[in-house]
Amino acid sequence: MSSPDQLIIFDNVSKFYGEILGVNRINIQIAPGITSLVGPNGAGKSTLMNLMTGLLRPTRGEITLLGIPTDRPDELFRKVGYCTQFDSFPRGVTGREFINSFLMVHGYDRKRANELSHVALERVNLLEAADRKVAGYSKGMRQRIRLAQSIAHEPAVLILDEPLNGLDPMVRAETIALFRKLASEGLHLIVSSHILHEVDMMSDRVVLLNNGYIVAEGNIHGVRDEMEEHPMQILIRCDQPAKLASYVFEQNHVVEARLHDDRRGLFVKTRDADRFYLMLNRAVAEGEVNVETVAPIDDDLSAVYQYLIGPTGGSA
């Protein structure tokens, strides 16, 4: 069990913009690792991030990051970096000046600020363009310079609002690798994204939001397992799918079995995946069927998202 000074804690947090709901009754504790906030536009992802960095104040409830309340920026941002979605910069600065200036606002002297900004620029692969004006940067470069600015002071918590937006596929892969590296160094990474397969690839856990409420949170497979109203779909490639079908129909946890169109596989829907796998092992051991592959079809974030939020929400 982690202590409060290792966690990000939302304690019954609500945020209303006048009468409009931002987020409501949020109770979560986020441990180190990569946590993704997922949900359709307007779900409350950015609101949650702005609340945890003090850019917004909760209407009700309390938030602490590693034991620090969000209304103490002088303490909070020694440990927290936030890469927002706002694609704007102070006028007339170069990439290096942009990072240096705000490091000096943090209180670093010029020499240390130069060293830290150099490291940050190197990490996002932007050293060559560092002395050009930010106004002339491409969208991807602007995204990376914001990322560099948020990691330059070596925070313990890094909050990233849609950090992969505007990046080309190569840089996306590099950036995800950087996130994984930072997480392996013990950082909290809170990432919002609507690119579900990328979230799936990099996240240790997800928080699914819809209309300002948390609809699910935790390890994605754990979340999927708890969705009993949506039986797990599994595709078994085997030599005798019809025989396997008759075998699985005897199991009361199996709600549907259907032959694949090519007649070389069987789709199964089960309410208890663990028992199904045990049954399948027994069938194989008894020589009933020869199984080539077994693949869960809807044990990923896209499926969970579809079931909990619906097909219109995101771009999976």
Next chain:
Amino acid sequence: MSSAVETVPAGSNDWALWLRQVRAIFRMEIEKNFLGRRSILIYLIALLPLFPLSIFALVTPPGREWQDINNYSLFYANFYNGLILRTVVFFGCAWIFMNLFRGEIIDRSLHYYFLSAVRREVLVVGKYFSGLVTSIILFTATTVVAMLLLFLPHVYSQSVRFFTEGRGLAHLLTYAGITMLACVGYGAFFLVVGLFVRNPIIPAVLLYLWEWINFLLPPLLKKISVIHYLNSLVPVPISEGPFAVVAEPTPAYIAIPSMVGVTLLVLILAAYRIRHMEIRYGSD
């Protein structure tokens, strides 16, 4: 990654840290105020009084009164009051100080400060000082150059004596001091207006009108203005016209501390506001 705490110590060294942070904010803001695109308007405002005086410098009008240096003192007192103090310093400060926060909200770049490990009160101090230094340098220079430009080309030898042996230098320094005090007072007012009001032009115009009708106000109401205290300090009193309500000028030992005191209160209000401020650019 290691924590930044090692290199940015807090606690026992708070004042040293705050001073470093004020310096960093000050430097960034000065670059924006002096070198940014927005600064062009400020230079034009600061140069405004020098254009008519430059033309006037070329030709001394006929008439004996233009050979008398006392008339130049009176002329400058009116020129300073009407154009430099009430217009140039007023609108210059409005532009500089309102933009310190409001400009960044419009540019959507204020959040970078809010996401730095700096107390928001320190941010107010850093920004205010940057505005103050900018306005004081520009408008004090305007005040001094305007006075020299009025006196020296016309009655040169009298002017030299006036500035070296007479009251000229004292007048010059007093006007410069009034300009600085105006920057202090108007600056704080406009800083706070930029924080509270989405369109700060309206309160600026209202204050401008209030300052202009000050001469008509009863003595008690006169004191609820900046211009009353500034006018109390001018070395050459000017007539406010036949409809003016006459009131005793406030002595300098009351006027200056009052201005500074009110400024401090206004800055505390600004700090309170900025401490509770949210970043919601869409609604701003």
